[in-house]
Amino acid sequence: MQERLKELRKMAEAKIKSAHDLETLKELKIKFLGKKGELTSVLRGMGSLSPEERPVVGALANEIRNRLEELISSKEGELEEAKLEQKLKEETIDVTLPSVSFPMGAIHPLQAVIEELEDIFIGMGFEIAEGPEVETDKFNFEMLNFLKDHPARDMQDSFYITPEILLRTHTSSVQARTMLAKKGEVPVRIICPGKVYRRDSDDATHSHQFMQIEGLVVDRNISMSELKGVLFTFIKKIFGEDTEVRLRPSFFPFTEPSVEVDIYDPKKGWLEILGAGMVHPRVLEKSGYNPERYTGFAFGAGIERIAMLKYGIDDIRHFYNNDLRFLRQFQSE
Ligand code: DAH
Numbered sequence: 001m002q003e004r005l006k007e008l009r010k011m012a013e014a015k016i017k018s019a020h021d022l023e024t025l026k027e028l029k030i031k032f033l034g035k036k037g038e039l040t041s042v043l044r045g046m047g048s049l050s051p052e053e054r055p056v057v058g059a060l061a062n063e064i065r066n067r068l069e070e071l072i073s074s075k076e077g078e079l080e081e082a083k084l085e086q087k088l089k090e091e092t093i094d095v096t097l098p099s100v101s102f103p104m105g106a107i108h109p110l111q112a113v114i115e116e117l118e119d120i121f122i123g124m125g126f127e128i129a130e131g132p133e134v135e136t137d138k139f140n141f142e143m144l145n146f147l148k149d150h151p152a153r154d155m156q157d158s159f160y161i162t163p164e165i166l167l168r169t170h171t172s173s174v175q176a177r178t179m180l181a182k183k184g185e186v187p188v189r190i191i192c193p194g195k196v197y198r199r200d201s202d203d204a205t206h207s208h209q210f211m212q213i214e215g216l217v218v219d220r221n222i223s224m225s226e227l228k229g230v231l232f233t234f235i236k237k238i239f240g241e242d243t244e245v246r247l248r249p250s251f252f253p254f255t256e257p258s259v260e261v262d263i264y265d266p267k268k269g270w271l272e273i274l275g276a277g278m279v280h281p282r283v284l285e286k287s288g289y290n291p292e293r294y295t296g297f298a299f300g301a302g303i304e305r306i307a308m309l310k311y312g313i314d315d316i317r318h319f320y321n322n323d324l325r326f327l328r329q330f331q332s333e
Pocket of ligand 1: 169170171172214215255274275276277297298299300301
């Protein structure tokens with residue numbers, strides 16, 4: 001039996017030493033040392049040995065087991081190291097190679113201005129309202145005190161879908177919608193940025209589609225001075241603290257009195273940037289607010305115009321042509 005054990009040791013040692021991978025080594029471990037392995041099967045014959053022989057064979061078997069375990073574990077270490085080495089070799093990265101580029105979009109300048117305006121007005125307690133771009137004559141004109149024969153109601157000036165439905169010509173159409181939704185409650189304090197449409201031949205300063213921002217405040221004791229305060233605050237935040245602003249008397253059917261607001265440009269002189277005024281009593285009344293009790297102001301500004309003055313853009317068509325050379329200039333904004 002001792003012979004068989006020694007034989008087994010020799011064979012196992014040779015095989016373990018020549019194992020080339022961890023898989024084979026694992027198999028050898030099971031083959032020689034496992035519960036059903038060869039060493040166990042030799043030892044099963046121990047019962048037939050004499051009592052003197054048993055401890056000798058037992059000690060030899062233990063020694064072989066220890067020796068083989070040791071061999072296996074050192075071989076395991078060796079193979080693992082080799083495997084790691086191999087992996088590192090295969091996965092070597094050339095850090096000098098150019099990397100993959102991830103193209104980054106930029107916020108469109110119009111969107112950037114809208115977001116800036118929204119932040120400013122939210123800071124002054126305004127909420128953001130919305131209304132449909134396909135609008136009824138009622139909200140676009142009638143509720144805003146436009147007479148039936150007002151030129152803006154002409155088919156030539158607006159995009160009509162039916163005699164009663166058109167693409168809204170201004171964001172002022174959200175005024176009545178907002179007030180009706182509020183059902184006579186105050187305060188009404190909203191802005192509404194959005195697209196508007198007019199029949200126009202497109203050129204550097206005209207576009208058949210553009211964006212406006214509307215503002216509306218209705219409450220008790222709202223006066224022209226609050227309108228002035230709100231407008232001056234937002235204009236100075238957008239164009240700079242030192243911007244000179246002036247109000248000029250004007251006319252809109254839905255405000256009384258009405259003003260136009262200009263800012264001063266050292267090179268171009270006074271430039272109109274928005275229309276505003278105190279909400280006409282008839283407009284309040286039509287939307288369910290008693291003009292004896294409530295007053296309000298409204299304003300409307302062209303967003304492209306603000307963006308053009310702010311960024312020195314000379315042609316409104318740049319906003320819609322999607323020329324990447326134009327848009328990329330706003331990448332870091
Ligand atoms: N809706 C006007 C336009 O399209 C702009 C405007 C003027 C809006 C005066 C207002 C306002 O709310 O009070 O030109």
